[in-house]
Amino acid sequence: MKLQLSTLTAGFFSIASLDAASASQCRCVYGQSCWPSDSDFSQLQSLLSQPLLYPKPTASQCYSTSGASSDCSDVIANYTNGPWRSDMVGSMEAPNWESYIFQNGTIAACYPETNITGACDQGNVPVIAVDARTPADIQAAVNFSVTHDLRMVVKNTGHDFIGRSAGRGALMVWTHNMKNITHDAAFVPEHQENDSCLIGKLCAA
Numbered sequence: 119m120k121l122q123l124s125t126l127t128a129g130f131f132s133i134a135s136l137d138a139a140s141a142s143q144c145r146c147v148y149g150q151s152c153w154p155s156d157s158d159f160s161q162l163q164s165l166l167s168q169p170l171l172y173p174k175p176t177a178s179q180c181y182s183t184s185g186a187s188s189d190c191s192d193v194i195a196n197y198t199n200g201p202w203r204s205d206m207v208g209s210m211e212a213p214n215w216e217s218y219i220f221q222n223g224t225i226a227a228c229y230p231e232t233n234i235t236g237a238c239d240q241g242n243v244p245v246i247a248v249d250a251r252t253p254a255d256i257q258a259a260v261n262f263s264v265t266h267d268l269r270m271v272v273k274n275t276g277h278d279f280i281g282r283s284a285g286r287g288a289l290m291v292w293t294h295n296m297k298n299i300t301h302d303a304a305f306v307p308e309h310q311e312n313d314s315c316l317i318g319k320l321c322a323a
């Protein structure tokens with residue numbers, strides 16, 4: 119199952135990269151020298167309505183800070199509970215999206231059974247997140263990601279079956295707590311002339 123999904127993901131990204139000028143270049147991710155400094159993140163923080171979050175995989179609370187086994191009963195009891203998962207910034211709807219498969223086949227993951235690897239790996243879970251509550255929060259997060267060429271993912275309350283709500287070493291824009299809806303009847307998306315463009319027809323860019 120994991121192999122099929124990763125093949126699907128690989129296929130998607132190779133298609134998506136065809137039209138990108140940066141086809142041969144990946145975005146900056148955590149751990150690389152291009153990753154923003156603490157002071158860059160402080161500057162981002164000053165533009166946000168909420169504290170920056172540091173997502174952890176669902177099963178991370180099964181591990182103590184020393185990596186040893188810790189209380190896991192809550193995680194095991196709720197492991198397949200979608201609403202429980204969606205309330206947590208680092209928890210994906212399906213566990214496979216939290217794990218990362220290296221090209222050599224090694225899986226980086228955080229298992230609820232702490233005796234499988236003895237360590238909780240961040241896997242495919244983004245390392246930092248903006249808890250977006252306002253349009254300004256999202257503008258700041260997107261602008262920061264563009265400025266630093268970061269891998270940026272959006273996670274809301276549902277899930278993305280191509281796995282785009284997760285991304286190893288990424289910055290996440292978490293929109294789960296952004297619940298207000300305002301209907302603006304006059305709004306027309308840029309480059310879209312009328313509703314016929316919205317139902318699947320190709321429109322001139």
Ligand SMILES: *[C@@H]1O[C@H](CO)[C@@H](O)[C@H](O)[C@H]1NC(C)=O
Nearest residue numbers: 191192193195196199201202
């Ligand atoms: C999670 O599991 C605990 C028991 O460990 C239970 O008390 C709690 O209600 C569960 N949470 C949800 C959202 O189901």
Ligand SMILES: *[C@@H]1O[C@H](CO)[C@@H](O)[C@H](O)[C@H]1NC(C)=O
Nearest residue numbers: 219220221222223224225226
């Ligand atoms: C696979 O690659 C990862 C990342 O480079 C590395 O950490 C790991 O040790 C490798 N595993 C094996 C079995 O070579």
Ligand SMILES: *[C@@H]1O[C@H](CO)[C@@H](O)[C@H](O)[C@H]1NC(C)=O
Nearest residue numbers: 187190194230231232233234
């Ligand atoms: C690993 O831990 C699980 C519970 O988390 C337990 O059921 C299982 O027996 C353990 N396996 C080994 C080999 O220790």
Ligand SMILES: *[C@@H]1O[C@H](CO)[C@@H](O)[C@H](O)[C@H]1NC(C)=O
Nearest residue numbers: 161257258260261262264265
């Ligand atoms: C985006 O970020 C750049 C670099 O920090 C800044 O100069 C610019 O004013 C920002 N633009 C917006 C619209 O926030």
Ligand SMILES: *[C@@H]1O[C@H](CO)[C@@H](O)[C@H](O)[C@H]1NC(C)=O
Nearest residue numbers: 167251252253296297298299
């Ligand atoms: C969301 O709507 C409520 C009720 O209309 C309002 O009090 C609140 O300020 C709004 N929040 C944001 C972030 O717009």
Ligand SMILES: *[C@@H]1O[C@H](CO)[C@@H](O)[C@H](O)[C@H]1NC(C)=O
Nearest residue numbers: 311312313314315319321322
């Ligand atoms: C809507 O846009 C399509 C595509 O550009 C165009 O063919 C059509 O005539 C437009 N309809 C109206 C009512 O403007």
